[in-house]
Amino acid sequence: SSSRSLGIQLRAARTLDAMRSRGLDFRGRRVHFVQVGLGTNTTFVQNCGGEADTWDGSVDWLLSACSEVAPSRITGVAVEPVSELVEALHAPASKLQGVDLVQAAVGEENLCLELSVLPLGFCDRLLQAVPDDRKAALRDRLEYLLNMGCVGGEHPFVPQDCERIFQDFGVPVVFERRDAQVWTWSRLSEVCNFRGCEVLLVDAEGSDARILRSLIRHCRQDPDSWPWVIQFETMGHCDHMEGPGTEWAVISELEASGYMLLHYSWVNTQLAWKPALRSEPRLWTSAQSWACHLCRRWSVFPYV
Numbered sequence: 069s070s071s072r073s074l075g076i077q078l079r080a081a082r083t084l085d086a087m088r089s090r091g092l093d094f095r096g097r098r099v100h101f102v103q104v105g106l107g108t109n110t111t112f113v114q115n116c117g118g119e120a121d122t123w124d125g126s127v128d129w130l131l132s133a134c135s136e137v138a139p140s141r142i143t144g145v146a147v148e149p150v151s152e153l154v155e156a157l158h159a160p161a162s163k164l165q166g167v168d169l170v171q172a173a174v175g176e177e178n179l180c181l182e183l184s185v186l187p188l189g190f191c192d193r194l195l196q197a198v199p200d201d202r203k204a205a206l207r208d209r210l211e212y213l214l215n216m217g218c219v220g221g222e223h224p225f226v227p228q229d230c231e232r233i234f235q236d237f238g239v240p241v242v243f244e245r246r247d248a249q250v251w252t253w254s255r256l257s258e259v260c261n262f263r264g265c266e267v268l269l270v271d272a273e274g275s276d277a278r279i280l281r282s283l284i285r286h287c288r289q290d291p292d293s294w295p296w297v298i299q300f301e302t303m304g305h306c307d308h309m310e311g312p313g314t315e316w317a318v319i320s321e322l323e324a325s326g327y328m329l330l331h332y333s334w335v336n337t338q339l340a341w342k343p344a345l346r347s348e349p350r351l352w353t354s355a356q357s358w359a360c361h362l363c364r365r366w367s368v369f370p371y372v
Contacts, residue, residue: 170260180250185217265295274308
């Protein structure tokens, strides 16, 4: 069905009863995994508690850096401002008693901002409006836009993509404006009562730099809360949102805070906290397994 192909159930939005699915108290402990920005892509929640067809190898690689991945024991927080996307993860999250879903965005201030989002139910209606032989092509284009929700205004890539879809398929794509709660990393940590994580995955379509600056500000006040491994998107979205060099500035700030840059690409970048590389043999072994696919050299960081 079209909803299965989009990777989530397409249905009209409804207001969630609470900002958090369980309201877990992690008692000030380090959790295994935090993911900020869920979208329609595979998440650690789906890898650990979902169906086989939602499993993703890249997420599994990040999970291999965690000290625990068993569904009955893994702890974590999944954060997303779009209600339908949070709701779509309730089923797999229900199998993970140590995982909390949080409907919020993460930024540098605690406030309420406008969220520009393509409603999932609207996508379903657009697919019904085109001939069967055009549905697959339109579905792929809409899935990209489903992941372009943006806090604080419309993502700069959205207008041209909507115009191209209208030209190619004759259907108007309209983004909806909603209110979204924005929490700092400090607020997220306080509300969920966790102190750092083993792996942090950020994929927030241009908000990654703001999220990481919020993290850095918090962790400089509480050095025991630095994530051991960080992956975030470096496709240039932050540079478009905030100006050229934004993504590299955050990488440099993380390096100055004690991180080793393991790998940079125009898709994702991974860093590891040096004290954790020394104290956690599992992390060092994982890092040592990397090799350049051109020169075949090992342990020559960063890989680019």
